[in-house]
Amino acid sequence: MLYREAGQFKTTYAADQQLFPIRQDRIGMAILLAAVFVGVPLAAATPAIAGAIDFNYWFSGVLIPFLIFSLAALGLNILTGYAGQLSLGTAAFMAVGAFAAYNFELRVPGIPMLASFILAGVVAALIGIVFGLPSLRIKGFYLAVATLAAQFFVVWALTKFGWFSNYSSSGVITAQKLAVFGYAVDTPVKRYLLVLAIVSVMALAAKNMVRSSIGRAWMAVRDMDVAAEVVGIPMMKTKLLAFAISSFYCGVAGALYAFAYLGTVEPAGFELELSFRILFMIIVGGVGSILGSFLGAAFIVLLPIFMDLSAASIERSFGFALPAGLVSNLTLILFGALIIFFLVVEPLGLARLWQIAKEKLRLWPFPH
Amino acid sequence: MQFFFEVLIGGLLAGVMYSLVALGFVLVYKASGVFNFAQGAMVFFAALTTVGFISMGAPFWLAVALALLAMVALAFFTERMVLRPLVNQPQITLFMATIGLAFFIEGVAQLTWGAQVHALDLGIADEPIAWLMDNTGMNISKFDLVASGIAAALVAVLAIFFNKTRTGRALRAVADDHQAALAVGISLQRIWVIVWVVAGFVALVTGLLWGARNGVQFALTFLALKALPVLILGGFESIAGAIVGGLIVGASEKLAEVYIGPHVGGGIESWFPYVLALAFLLVRPEGLFGERRIDRV
Amino acid sequence: MTAGRKIDRPILEIDEISLAFGGVVALQGVSFEVREHEIRAIIGPNGAGKSSMLNVINGVYHPQQGTVAFKGRKRRDVDPHEAAQQGIARTFQNIALFRGMTVLDNIMTGRNLKMKSNFLQQAVYWGAARREELEHRAKVEAVIDFLEIQHIRKTPVGRLPYGLQKRVELARALAAEPELLLLDEPMAGMNLEEKQDMSRFILDVNDQLGTTIVLIEHDMSVVMDLSDRVVVLDYGRKIADGTPDEVRNNKDVIDAYLGVAH
Numbered sequence: 001m002l003y004r005e006a007g008q009f010k011t012t013y014a015a016d017q018q019l020f021p022i023r024q025d026r027i028g029m030a031i032l033l034a035a036v037f038v039g040v041p042l043a044a045a046t047p048a049i050a051g052a053i054d055f056n057y058w059f060s061g062v063l064i065p066f067l068i069f070s071l072a073a074l075g076l077n078i079l080t081g082y083a084g085q086l087s088l089g090t091a092a093f094m095a096v097g098a099f100a101a102y103n104f105e106l107r108v109p110g111i112p113m114l115a116s117f118i119l120a121g122v123v124a125a126l127i128g129i130v131f132g133l134p135s136l137r138i139k140g141f142y143l144a145v146a147t148l149a150a151q152f153f154v155v156w157a158l159t160k161f162g163w164f165s166n167y168s169s170s171g172v173i174t175a176q177k178l179a180v181f182g183y184a185v186d187t188p189v190k191r192y193l194l195v196l197a198i199v200s201v202m203a204l205a206a207k208n209m210v211r212s213s214i215g216r217a218w219m220a221v222r223d224m225d226v227a228a229e230v231v232g233i234p235m236m237k238t239k240l241l242a243f244a245i246s247s248f249y250c251g252v253a254g255a256l257y258a259f260a261y262l263g264t265v266e267p268a269g270f271e272l273e274l275s276f277r278i279l280f281m282i283i284v285g286g287v288g289s290i291l292g293s294f295l296g297a298a299f300i301v302l303l304p305i306f307m308d309l310s311a312a313s314i315e316r317s318f319g320f321a322l323p324a325g326l327v328s329n330l331t332l333i334l335f336g337a338l339i340i341f342f343l344v345v346e347p348l349g350l351a352r353l354w355q356i357a358k359e360k361l362r363l364w365p366f367p368h
Numbered sequence: 369m370q371f372f373f374e375v376l377i378g379g380l381l382a383g384v385m386y387s388l389v390a391l392g393f394v395l396v397y398k399a400s401g402v403f404n405f406a407q408g409a410m411v412f413f414a415a416l417t418t419v420g421f422i423s424m425g426a427p428f429w430l431a432v433a434l435a436l437l438a439m440v441a442l443a444f445f446t447e448r449m450v451l452r453p454l455v456n457q458p459q460i461t462l463f464m465a466t467i468g469l470a471f472f473i474e475g476v477a478q479l480t481w482g483a484q485v486h487a488l489d490l491g492i493a494d495e496p497i498a499w500l501m502d503n504t505g506m507n508i509s510k511f512d513l514v515a516s517g518i519a520a521a522l523v524a525v526l527a528i529f530f531n532k533t534r535t536g537r538a539l540r541a542v543a544d545d546h547q548a549a550l551a552v553g554i555s556l557q558r559i560w561v562i563v564w565v566v567a568g569f570v571a572l573v574t575g576l577l578w579g580a581r582n583g584v585q586f587a588l589t590f591l592a593l594k595a596l597p598v599l600i601l602g603g604f605e606s607i608a609g610a611i612v613g614g615l616i617v618g619a620s621e622k623l624a625e626v627y628i629g630p631h632v633g634g635g636i637e638s639w640f641p642y643v644l645a646l647a648f649l650l651v652r653p654e655g656l657f658g659e660r661r662i663d664r665v
Numbered sequence: 666m667t668a669g670r671k672i673d674r675p676i677l678e679i680d681e682i683s684l685a686f687g688g689v690v691a692l693q694g695v696s697f698e699v700r701e702h703e704i705r706a707i708i709g710p711n712g713a714g715k716s717s718m719l720n721v722i723n724g725v726y727h728p729q730q731g732t733v734a735f736k737g738r739k740r741r742d743v744d745p746h747e748a749a750q751q752g753i754a755r756t757f758q759n760i761a762l763f764r765g766m767t768v769l770d771n772i773m774t775g776r777n778l779k780m781k782s783n784f785l786q787q788a789v790y791w792g793a794a795r796r797e798e799l800e801h802r803a804k805v806e807a808v809i810d811f812l813e814i815q816h817i818r819k820t821p822v823g824r825l826p827y828g829l830q831k832r833v834e835l836a837r838a839l840a841a842e843p844e845l846l847l848l849d850e851p852m853a854g855m856n857l858e859e860k861q862d863m864s865r866f867i868l869d870v871n872d873q874l875g876t877t878i879v880l881i882e883h884d885m886s887v888v889m890d891l892s893d894r895v896v897v898l899d900y901g902r903k904i905a906d907g908t909p910d911e912v913r914n915n916k917d918v919i920d921a922y923l924g925v926a927h
Contacts, residue, residue: 134649145600146646146649148596149642152638160634208790213773213780216777217774219765219766222765227763229749230754231754232750280467326479329479329483335468336475343468
């Protein structure tokens with residue numbers, strides 16, 4: 001009975017096109033935004049609460065990686081979920097972003113950090129276009145090879161050519177200190193807020209794009225590209241734009257990965273494994289869904305933490321040490337089983353489950 | 369010149385090993401239309417199970433037999449838990465399911481047998497063939513030659529199986545159209561179990577050969593990825609293509625590494641086969657032996 | 666067919682089109698013309714090459730020989746995308762809707778050619794992109810009203826019954842405000858009532874919007890009632906060309922349909 005649309009009539013197309021047409025959704029979103037932007041930092045600053053919860057760990061180890069992976073998942077979702085071009089090279093584009101941002105900071109004196117991030121995204125976008133060119137001739141599954149080529153080539157190039165990492169051994173780079181508009185971003189709270197701001201803006205941009213003509217063009221290409229052409233949608237421009245924008249998002253995510261999360265990265269940290277991880281995020285979260293990118297990222301980030309915490313508490317309660325590698329193998333098994341489970345039960349992922357829940361909520365407490 | 373031949377032949381023989389891996393993929397794809405990403409994990413699992421039993425004291429033949437049994441069990445499990453629930457789903461869904469399956473198998477394998485690297489001794493030494501060495505000065509490994517022989521034999525058997533037997537025909541029917549195959553009375557479930565058992569057997573042979581060469585370790589799972597360029601070159605549905613593709617990839621990889629590698633700092637084997645496959649796809653999107661798809665509207 | 670609609674000079678001229686796939690000959694030396702504002706039917710037994718002919722007109726297939734002249738511009742090969750830009754829209758025999766999208770979004774894709782905002786403007790949304798969305802939404806809603814599908818505008822097309830899907834496909838084609846509309850078996854699989862509705866829509870499109878229509882249809886009564894002139898194909902060749910009455914009594918046409926060996 002709370003979630004009713006009764007009385008909410010749309011009398012203009014503008015009202016119908018809103019991001020959140022239902023008033024309850026708007027209120028919910030407002031509360032969420034207030035909570036994440038204001039509520040959480042306030043709680044972290046309150047001694048009473050800060051004493052009970054290890055906020056630094058939650059910021060640095062959970063929330064920040066969650067946000068960064070959501071951004072990468074968003075990028076991949078644009079390319080694979082909306083435009084239907086399978087990509088196994090997400091990590092490579094993140095690597096490009098990370099190293100590009102590092103190099104801009106290093107070689108362009110006085111460049112604003114946000115500009116480095118944006119330029120890093122642009123560089124990633126250009127690389128994305130290059131490796132996306134084959135999509136004009138190759139379809140579906142075979143296209144995965146192009147992105148695999150990108151994945152292996154980029155990691156190799158970043159390792160081999162010392163210029164990228166300022167000639168450090170094995171390509172390791174240490175990101176410069178984060179500073180935005182002159183303010184040092186040096187505490188977990190500040191990093192969290194910066195990443196949150198960037199991710200929110202980019203998520204909004206993504207949402208706007210997918211509900212506009214470019215989003216429809218992507219989905220048309222995904223669903224039936226011959227028909228899309230007949231309707232007048234330009235194949236090349238649409239596909240390359242998908243690669244470019246997706247890589248931009250992954251590039252910025254990569255830059256944040258290096259600057260706001262790990263601090264030190266190397267090419268080997270952007271291997272195929274990471275690409276698969278992000279692919280799982282969109283499978284579990286929901287392909288072709290902005291919300292799904294976030295849900296999937298949350299799931300994949302939290303799962304290993306949950307497993308570790310469970311293992312730790314089992315060890316504590318029963319007083320013995322679990323064999324080494326047990327948890328990581330169990331996590332692998334669980335991962336695999338969950339992927340299959342999601343594909344069988346709900347191929348549209350958590351986002352669809354969320355949608356179904358909302359639909360049921362509209363009827364609650366009535367059965368139909 | 370002699371050095372060139374040495375590299376070439378070495379590459380070709382390595383290519384045969386790739387063909388072996390690709391073969392497993394072709395089998396499953398030909399018979400169920402699924403690109404089985406878990407093939408690499410199956411190779412790893414088969415090899416690991418074999419060495420696991422050997423380290424428990426079983427004689428070689430028993431260990432292999434038990435491993436084969438394990439692969440049969442895996443085939444049944446896969447059909448029941450993965451393929452049957454996803455029947456008629458688009459290819460891409462099945463592909464992603466096999467990725468999940470791969471993780472699952474890897475986790476189980478390591479959980480059961482541990483994660484250390486195991487050595488596997490098949491009794492064939494990895495040394496230069498004496499006769500060749502003495503007469504031509506070329507360094508070609510005995511092991512590689514035997515492996516190629518085994519692979520060749522396996523391929524011949526499979527080719528006959530697919531083209532000449534009733535079951536083989538049923539397998540091809542299923543690959544073409546699930547619904548139509550059902551309509552003529554072919555039991556999808558039975559066929560799939562058969563396919564995955566055969567694929568499991570191929571995985572076992574592959575695992576033993578690769579494991580003897582490089583040690584039985586987690587990296588074996590990445591063979592799945594090495595097979596991809598092979599499959600693209602040779603087409604996903606052709607056994608002959610898997611052979612030719614494997615040879616081309618193996619040879620070109622080694623040649624590129626030796627002749628181009630030094631100019632760019634080496635290590636290009638990691639990406640060269642993919643770029644090669646990519647270039648190839650741009651010219652001929654369906655591979656050397658693949659069938660050209662015509663989209664009817 | 667209705668008084669007051671003026672049938673004009675030729676808008677489409679097909680000249681000696683030959684099309685083959687490998688060894689299979691789909692069309693052989695087919696020539697005919699379509700006049701502006703008319704409804705032209707293409708009929709013939711199965712496999713006669715009718716769909717192939719439509720595919721040649723809008724560039725999905727490229728003929729080996731012959732030319733197509735649309736609005737006076739002659740060409741052999743054209744991209745489907747270009748054909749759409751020139752003002753040709755079509756529907757497909759097996760329904761080519763975008764299954765992942767709602768009815769409204771599907772029809773909006775028909776307006777894609779006319780939308781000019783770039784992706785950056787769309788990422789920001791507020792301003793130029795939003796104005797354009799609303800403007801084109803209004804046009805699309807006009808088409809939705811015209812074809813009476815308001816009640817399903819937010820439904821994903823995959824969930825619609827066959828007859829409604831066909832109507833949505835027609836809506837998408839109309840949204841592009843085409844000058845030439847190619848309909849590939851628009852009545853296939855419909856019952857009598859649905860056929861009557863679809864016929865009425867087709868006539869309205871021709872009458873009120875002045876769109877030239879070329880349609881492939883198997884139902885003879887529909888063809889006779891709707892079309893101004895008919896082209897008959899058999900085994901890739903044209904065997905008759907004229908008004909429905911002329912064609913109905915043509916011996917070659919009767920033979921073709923009855924399967925007399927020739």
